[in-house]
Amino acid sequence: MSSLTEIIIFYKYTRIADPAAFVTWQRNTCEELGLLGRILIAAEGINGTLEGSVEVIAEYEARMHARPEFAGLWFKSSPGTGEAFKKLVVKLRSEIVATGLLKDQDIDPNVITGKHIDAAELKQWIANGEDFEIIDMRNDYEYAVGHFAGSKNSTMGNFRDLPTIAAKFEGLKKKKVLTVCTYGVRCEKASGFLKQEGFEDVYQLNGGIGTYMKQFPGEDFLGSLYVFDGRMTEQFTTKYMVIGECTSCSSKTERFGNCAWNDCHKQLLICFNCAKHSKGIWCTDDCMVGAASGVPVR
Ligand SMILES: [Zn+2]
Ligand SMILES: [Zn+2]
Structure with a gap:
């Protein structure tokens, strides 16, 4: 890969008529362009992260934008490392982010979701001392390495724990709450789920934490942003x-390992x-x- 690479992250909840055919189109397109990364496709939409040279990424974005259903798709971009991904994975799934929601609980973000606010608006809320709570919809280990000052940790081990958070934040049902996640995709359903569970004033951070950090580097968000690729964390x-x-000695670190x-x-x-x-x-x-x-204890 050329030295000047770019990493893009993107999603869209939109009805895809023939998901299997779209998987083939995605795989062929990415292989032809030599892109590496991970794309999940379902009847409900697409969720992906890719790395490639700046030129090739531009070509990929143009081809996606040429499709009517993705005409305005927002590609969030970060400088690449050339080694964020070892391979290309394009998969057909039942959801583009696994939520653990039962069929009759499932959320269509085009029908029910929190109101989107942009990074600049959140900055205003914080500056004005607005009365609201931030609920971080990411996993426990992501929160551990970085989070908004004063935000609530949903303490999920995995996003499939989503159904448990309504009870956990029961006390915030009448408050103004803002959900946040890495680049926004998890908040689409998480904020909709809170609304469905009776939370009255629900917002979500458009573009996610990464977009906020890019616009306001080193402000309000403490630590680094966990990312699901070879970089492990992202910083601006x-x-x-x-x-x-x-976990062992409590010294400051951003290095991840496994139990x-x-x-x-x-x-x-x-x-x-x-x-x-x-x-x-x-x-x-x-x-x-x-x-x-x-012998396993559990
Ligand atoms: Zn240590
Ligand atoms: Zn363990």
């Missing part, structure tokens, strides 16, 4: 404070020193006991 400034803490217990392998923050000097780090006492006995 060198002037920021590391807030992630090593050493075979039945867990959960992602956790682990500093270089602890990773180097220990045979493994366990995310809970249960995992440590399990690893010692060889």
Whole structure:
């Protein structure tokens, strides 16, 4: 790959008539252009991240924009590393983000979703001391390495835990709440789900945390942005404070490893020193006991 690469992240909830045929079109297009990354396609839409040279990405965007259903598609762009992805994966799924919602609970974001506000509007809310709560819809390990100051951790281990959050934030039903996630896709259903569960004043951050960080680097969002590719985290400034803490020794770190217990392998923050000097780090006492006995505790 050329040295000047770009990473794009994009999604759209839109009815796709023939998802299987669209998977083939996507795969052929990406292979022809030599793009690497991950694209999920369902009857409800598309969710993707790709890396390629700046020229090739531009060509891909043009081909997507030429399709009527994706004419205005917003590609969020970041500088690439040339090694964000090892391969191309294009998959057909039942959802473009797995939610854990039952069929009769499922959300169509084109029908019910939180009101979108842009990064600049959130900046105003914060500056004006507006009365609202930020609910972070990402996973626990993503929150651990970076989050908005004062935001609520939904403590999900996986987005499939979405059905559990209504009870968790029951007390905020009458408050103004803003959901946030990496680049916006998870909030489309998460904010709609809160509305469906009776939350009265629900907003979502358009373009997600990454867009906010790009516009206001080093402000309001503490730490770094977890991303699901070879970069692990994304940052838009060198002037920021590391807030992630090593699971073992609590020193500041943004380095991720996996729980050493075979039945867990959960992602956790682990500093270089602890990773180097220990045979493994366990995310809970249960995992440590399990690893010692060889028998799963759960
Ligand atoms: Zn450590
Ligand atoms: Zn574990």
